[in-house]
Amino acid sequence: MIICGVKLTHDGGVALIDDGRLIFSIEMEKLANNPRHQSIDDMQIVVDLLAEYGYRLEDVDRLVLDGWGRTHMVKPWGAQEVLVELAPYRRGLLDNNLLRPYPSRFLDLEYTSYPHYAGHVASAYCSSPFAQRQEPSYILCWDGAMFPVLYHYDAATNVIDNVGAVHYMLGDTYHILAQHFPPFDAPIEWPHTLDLPGKIMAYVAYGNRDEKAVDALRTLYSEVARKVFPDGRPTDNHLTEAAGRHIMSLMDEGLNAPGISPEDMIASVHAFLGETLVDGLRAAIETDGRGTRNLCLVGGCALNIKWNRDIRAAGIVDRVWIPPFPNDAGSALGTACCELLNWTGPKHLEWDTYAGPALVESEALPGWHGHPCTPAQLAAWMHEMGDPVVVLYGRAELGPRALGHRSILAPAVASDMKHRLNEIKGREAYRPVAPMCREDRVSELFAPGTPDPYMLFDQEVRPEWQEKVPAICHLDGTARVQTVGPEDDSFVYEVLDAYERLSGIPLLCNTSANHKGSGFFPDVRSAMEWGRVPAIWSDGVLYERAGD
CATH class of the missing domain: 3.30.420 (Nucleotidyltransferase; domain 5)
Incomplete structure (x- = not known):
């Protein structure tokens, strides 16, 4: 079919x-x-x-x-x-x-x-290893305009049951509450609000959780939920977007943070929502009682790497799966x-991370000169020059994260590289830069050191490595790791392997290659017109700008 x-x-x-x-x-x-x-x-x-x-x-x-x-x-x-x-x-x-x-x-x-x-829900399960093994799974879906609803998929009967909402706040609550505080209090119009959650998640590292603020948010939420649902736990028919908007509006009106810094309040909003999510998920799965130990996370809120880490660490299930396209990109x-x-056929999807559009053929601009360059030679160029390079290779990756085919790669050893990359991309100074790390070395550099091929979990940078790779360390000592094994992508792994042999460092900085406000570069010419880095590598050719 x-x-x-x-x-x-x-x-x-x-x-x-x-x-x-x-x-x-x-x-x-x-x-x-x-x-x-x-x-x-x-x-x-x-x-x-x-x-x-x-x-x-x-x-x-x-x-x-x-x-x-x-x-x-x-x-x-x-x-x-x-x-x-x-x-x-x-x-x-x-x-x-x-x-x-x-x-x-x-x-x-x-x-x-x-x-x-x-x-x-279907994309999360069909792309999962659970589908390949024909295993049941819980699927938690939390999107911007809906409650976090837990489903259970029974592979034997092909039935998806609605277990229920794990709490009664829409995904939009995250950025609506955070917009009370600078730097997110300036008016912003749709669809640019879709970019806010990622920025807020990055900014959380500037503040600290305040217990009084978290307790006040819990109290406010309980009071608001009782007003909207006076009869207690609502039925699914009551969980309309209108009810969610009403809850969000009442929380928005009741939010009060005297004596708490904006940074600490944003961190507290983040902590409150994350803990409410984890507690609600645990209660829902225990109450459901089926004993299924698999969980898929999906929806726009599954891009929150810190909540994903907390869910995985909570021990509610044994295995957590998030596809690289959990938001509307999928x-x-x-x-x-x-x-x-x-369909009557198999329910698992045979898929590859790099199933996006192929590179469009284009000619080099005047002033750019290309010469053959292997992945190992590309690694040597970055090691010797210490500069970032745009990498455009093969078909684009699925989802919102650049995973080595539409990336800007750079050494992570210079303390100013994060600032440099943010400046190159026109991004806020608080935005972190993600590391791309050899999978077989990840446990040495990060905790818990789990293979995470799609940049969807938060991990701590081990103290002994923070000074060695400062460019990828966020203010709270964490990083959004992408692990790469030889079976994931041979080109990306070869670059990392060659770079480690030269430098002793098994990782590189990785951020997306694109115009600000646009998707990935579709061709080499676009990257040349953008022209903010001195070199572009594409399909075995390194293009360098004359005079750089």
């Missing part, structure tokens, strides 16, 4: 699955330097992407659209706009079957839509996975 998944709204994308194998998953922001969170307004892009990989629209057995709870205007192949009906955000009126399809059509094209939350793939779960 050939399934094409499409997300039309913000973070638009197209994904194609052929008999359970992912052919591609491409977000609009990763094409042609499009703005971040780019939507799809013309369905011609679906036809064009299918054709690029040797498929026609007529070949597709199931066209599936991500749900959003409203209609969306699109141009069907450049013609007059047509109103497309989408499934609801999380559930329908008839029942709470997450995999209930919503069949529809526009013009002569039949399609199916699934609830937005269903896509998140929604086109997710809605296709809904169809995969409803």
Whole structure:
């Protein structure tokens, strides 16, 4: 069966699955330097992407659209706009079957839509090692406009049960409460609010948890929840976005922090929400009592590396899985996975991290000169020069994190490298720079030293290494680690291996290569036009700018 998944709204994308194998998953922001969170307004892009990989629209057995709870205007192949009906955000009126399809059509094209939350849940499970082993799993989904809802997937019966919400705050609560305090109190418009949670998470390291503030937040939340749900624990029918907005509004109005610094208050908001999440998750799983020891985390809030670390460390389950596309970057793939779960065939997805768009061929700009350069020679260049280099290689990685194919790599040994990279990218000074580390060395440098291939967990930098690699150390002594083994990506591993043999350091700085406010560079020429680093490596060629 050939399934094409499409997300039309913000973070638009197209994904194609052929008999359970992912052919591609491409977000609009990763094409042609499009703005971040780019939507799809013309369905011609679906036809064009299918054709690029040797498929026609007529070949597709199931066209599936991500749900959003409203209609969306699109141009069907450049013609007059047509109103497309989408499934609801999380559930329908008839029942709470997450995999209930919503069949529809526009013009002569039949399609199916699934609830937005269903896509998140399906993508997390189908991409997981649990699906490959046909094991059951809990799936916790917490997205911006919804409560953190826990589901249980039974692989034997192919049934997803709604266990319930683990608490009653929307994902938006994180940045709404933090926006009471500088530097996040300036007005900001959609869709740029989608970038706020990551910035707030980075800024948390500037403050310290204040026990009085955390206790006050707990009290405020309890009072607000009783006002909104006076009869106690609400049924699922009461967990509407309107109820969540009401809770968030009451908490927003009642937030008071006399005598507490903005930095400590933001850190306290972060701690309160994270602890509420962990406590609620533990209680929900213990009450459910099925004994399943697998857990998938998904939704935009699964990008919070500190909460992910806390959940993994809590011992609630034995194994925690987060795909590299937990936010809406994975929604086109997710809605296709809904169809995969409803299909009679295998439920696990055969996929690769680097299934994004291929590099677009382009010519070098005048003033840039290229010469052959192996991965080992690239490592030697960074070691000798001490400079960052843009790396554009093969197909782009899935999701929002650059994982070595659309990256800026740099040595981490210079104390000013973090400042330099933030300045190059036009980012705030408090933003950390992530390390890319050899998997077989990670336990020596970090605690707990767990393999984390997608930069989705927080780890502590061991004290004896903090002075050796200062560029990747955040203010609280942590780092968002990407581990790389030879089976993950041979090119990236070869660069790290060669760099360690020269320097004794098994890691490099890694940040995304892109224009500010846009997706990854689609070609070498874009990186040259940007021109903020002295060298660009792409597919075996190192381009250097004359005079640098």
